Structure formats: C-alpha cells, structure tokens
Amino acid sequence: MSATTKTRTAAEGRTASKPAPASAAARLLGDRRLPVLVTAGLFLAMYIGGLSRYQNYGFGEPQVFLNLFIDNSYLLVAAVGATFVIMSGGIDLSVGSLIGFTTMFTAWLVERQGLPLLLVIPLALGVGAFGGFLMGYVIHNFEIQPFIVTLAGLFLFRGLCLVISKESISISDSTVSSMAQTRVSLGLGELSIGAIVALVVLAAAFYILHYTRFGRRVYAIGGNEQSALLMGLPLGGTKIAVYTVSGFCSALAGLLFMLYIQSGDPLHAVGMELDAIAAVVIGGTLLTGGSGYVLGTLFGVLVLGLIKSIIQFEGTLSSWWTKIATGVLLCAFILIQRAMTTRKQT
C-alpha cells in the first residue's frame, strides 16, 4: 500500500510543481491554501484507496476513522504546539522529550508520591509551559538560534526522565484507568477523552491563530521579523509566548500519551518531535514561517495516522515502512513548498 502512497504523492507533486504557462495553474500555485488542499486530497485519496482494498476487513466502519483521532490525539496536540513555533519562523526540537518527561513526571508523582491526579495535571502542565518559557526567554534575550536552545531542552528533559527513574513506571491509579477507558458515544462511533481534548485544543488554536491579536503577531513575525519589529509589534513577548504555548502543548500531549498507554517510561516518545514537525510540514505550514493553517496540521496528523493504520490493515508490511513513507511525504511536500515560494518571488 505504501508503494501506492508513494506514487500518488509523486503524481500530486508533479502536477502541482509543473511550471505550466497557463495563468490558472500559476494562480493555483500562488494560492496559500494549495498545500492544505493537496493534503486534504491526499488524505481522501488514501482513505478511498484503503476503503476499496480492505472493505471486507471492516475498514469502512466509522470507528476506524474515529480511531485515527483516538490513536493520534497526543500527536495532534504536540503538532498544534509545533505549528505555533514553526509559523513564527522558529523550531522546537524538545517536543518529544518533554512528552516523555511529562509521562514520567506524572507517573512518578501519582504512583510513588501518591498525589491526587487532579493536583498533578496542573503541575505537569505548569512545568511544561515553564520549560517552554525558559527556552523562549533564552532564544529571544540572548539571540541564540532556536535550534540549538531547544536541542539543549531535548537533552535536559530526556536526562531528567532518567534522573527520575531508569525503569518504566506503570500507572495503576483508578482515576487514570477509568479516564482512559471512558468513551463518549457519537452515534456512529465513540471517542476517547484524549481525542476530545485534542479536538478542543485544535479549535482553541484555530481561534487564537486566526481571530486574535496574538495570532496575527505570530504570522507577522514569521513573515518578516524585521518588518514586524519596525511595525512596533512586541517581538520578545510574542516569541517567548510561542515557545511557552509549545511547551504547554507538549506537556498536554504528554498527559494524553500517559492516558493512552498508562505508564511512564524514560524512552517514551523518542523522536516524536520529528513526527510533529513532519505533520506540520505535510499540513502545509511554510517552514520559513508566516504562512499556514492549523487545520492543515490536522490533516497532516490524519495522513500520518492513516499510513499507520493502513500498514496495520495490510498486515504483511513492517513498521519501518511508516518511517519511509513519512520521509517520502515530507520530501514531496517540501518540494511543493519550494515551488510555491520561488513562484512568488519571480
């Protein structure tokens, strides 16, 4: 199946980046919504492809679709956080280890220290947001590249995981397990609490990015930092806030991940920052910042999730095809972006 995915993306990429003299094609290429539409189309095509291939195995059931949200709720939240950072022209590599740290931290507090979950949740979110704030502070005030600062964050949080415990801590707390098993019925199927939280975060991010002053500032800084500064926008505050949002989202994603597998492990979510960045890029957010949609990120996450579930349905394909397919998709979308931006410049 992933072979068909590959050819399909290649075909999409070719049609989109073909330098056709027709003005309609040029207009299409200049449209900032194009990457999102391509991703949505890709998702639809993959879904229909899966439907025709695995119809007899229950692929068509609504629950299979809803499971995409349940199984990828944490990735969606993390990717939403990463969208803010990438939109502002930065990058956050600490997402994966912050998720791992949050699972470890909550598992340790709940299991070893016996604190109630209701106290631990705000604590974990606070720690994540504070970590993001610190990174943003250093990035802005000392003008060090975001890449290297968040790299230090990656080391730090992964290290702190190991300092808490080298072993995995499983969570047997009754509140956690009952929360993890709660399903909300939607008529056609059901969603977990994690999926609902993720959708709420998505909606909030949509509102913040498109309808608030803060959201416009994020776009402006990503578009051109110098112009944003000359316009009198509070550069430092916005930048620090963006990394704080990313830290908060990572911590929340960590909580959802903890709920999803009910344990804390120092090796949880290794490399998830790459999945999050890949989802954002596939979702059509420009890596140089300033252009993109948080809804695109949703489609990016869904496409990655669909690859996973198609590989599961196929049965004979091994898990590493997920990585290869992700890499191929990433490459195709980066090339589309490139074609778009060069078009705009000339």
Next chain:
Amino acid sequence: MSTPAVTTPSRWRALTRHHLFWPVAVLIALLLVNVPFTPDFFAIRMADGHLYGSLVSIVLFGSPLILVAVGMTLVIATGGIDLSVGAVVAITGALTCSYISDQADQNALAGVFLAMGIGLVAAVVCGLWNGFLVARMGIQPIIATLIIMVAGRGVAQLITDGQIITINSEPYKLIGGGYWLTLPFSIFVVAAVVAVTVALTRRTALGLLVESVGGNAEASRLVGIRSRRIKIMVYMFCALCAGIAGLMISSNTSAADGNNAGLWIELDAILAVVIGGTSLLGGRFSIGGTVIGALVIQTLTTTIYTIGVPTQTNLVFKAAVVIVVCLLQSPKFRAKVFGAKGARTTAPAEPATPADAAPKMEVSR
C-alpha cells in the same frame, strides 16, 4: 622590573585569546577531575602487545564521534547543518554487514573491501541528495536533512529486515576493534581523515572557499566562487565521514542495528563542533577545535562513569554544557553579563572600547 610585568600578562592574554584555549582548558580540567577518583587515570600500560589505559579508551570510543564531527564542522562552516548523519551511520553499517553476512567466506579480503565500498557509496549518495536539496533546491538545511533522518532509519531497518545482523569477519573487525602497532586501528583511521581534511582545507584554498560560502553565499557566488558546488561537496564529505564512522561502529560490535546504530550521534557531533568554537552561523571553522570538542564529550561520558555519578545524569550534564557554551558564545549574553562589568572597571582608563571590541572580534573571527 616593569618589563616582565608587562610581557607576562600580554603573553597570558595572547594565550587566552587563542581560539583553542577554552576547549583545551575544559578538556584538561575534565581529565584532572578524574585523578582523585582513579589515581592511575593517566597510566598507560602494555598488555598482550596492546596499549591499555583510560586515555587510549577515550580516543578509541570517541573516534566515530570525531569523524562525524569533523564532517559536520565543514557543513556548519558553510552555514548549514546535517541532521542525517545518524541515519547515514545506520545505513552504512546495515549495508556493509548484510553484504558480508551473505558471503560464503566472511574473512575474504575482497568481499570485505567490496562491502565497505558499497556502504560508503551509499553514504555518499545520501550526502549528494542532501547537498542537492540544500544547494540546488534552496531548502533550509535543517529540513532538507530531516528527510533522510526520518526515512533513513526506516531504510536501514529495511536492509537489515528489522533484525540485528551479526557477522564474524576478522578483517572487518580490524577497523573498529582491532589493533595495529600497539594502538587501536581506529585511531589511525581518524588521524588519517583529520590529516587529509586539514591538509585539504588549510593547505589549499578550499577552506577559504568554504568559509566564504558560509560567510555570504550570494557574495561568494558573485565573486566567482561556485558556492553550490562547494555546498554539495561539503555535504558529500560529511556523509562520507559518517559512513566511515558507521563502518567503525558496526565493526566494533560486529553487528548492524538499524534502529540504534548512531542514535543521537548528530546531536553529539553538533555539540562537539560548538564546543570547538565553530560558530553555528557559519563563516569560520576549526577542525582542531572540533577534535578537542569531541574528546571533551567522550571524556565527559567517561568521567561520569568513573567518578560514580549515576550514568543517567549524563544527558543533564550535556544539556548544561550546551547551554553554558552557547551562552558564552552569544555576543549579547557577554555584553549583558561581562560587558557591563568590564565597562565599569575599565571605564576610567579606556572608555568602553574593550567592552565593544571583544564581542565584535568574536563574531568576525
């Protein structure tokens, strides 16, 4: 009376101003930390015709990192970055080991050389792809190399079929775990690569071209330097170094692990380059500094083992080192912390010039 008083500080000053002073000082300090815990830390003894000792093992275990970091230095000098080296390490090891394991006679020299050739060619192809994306398509280096970082591990697992391939080949074992002239063979490999790199970059104009591309790619192109070609070459060289490191790692363990070989080595390599004083903005580089930086990281790891700090704090230490080094390199941080202090103390004598000059010099050097 007054002459020595003047020359000593100036010589001291010249010494501290040397770009290798701080990396070397950190390395020596780290080595000295070991002495109270293991009194015979610097002792090197002879056993079975091999040299043994902590210093030898630091160089032995650090050699893949030195190789990767040397390649990374040139990439960073052009203002880029290569995240894919870890995946390249895995791919090279996987291809070479799977080819050797298919041989009837795993000790046949021809087969081993062919296998290594295949592995290194694959590595160079990866580098060519990275360079193509960065130089021809104009994609940011972090993102362009992210593609192979994500997909490459999948490819490596595809080659090994998700298994850990073990081999039993004496000639292949030599590269990463063998001895030659009483020293680990890998030390000679590293020395050769470093010597060739230094000769190519400092004895020819190549190093200057790399620095000028990193300083300003567009300006270099306008004065007639083929900056695209230089960039592609640099990425290929970096991948080749990573490939050799991959051979070394897989040979040392006699196994190829698509999932874990070279995991996080890209981060360690970037760290080594930064410690060595190469600016992440590009435009200048120091191979010697990078080698010392890589040794600092390996010594840090060894020290954590020997002084009995729980090994899991290793990453926290590394994070602290990254932050401290980056803060010290940041002109703005130094202006805020040291600059203010320096300006206050030297203000009566020479108003404000040293505080201004110091950060600028660091940037332009």
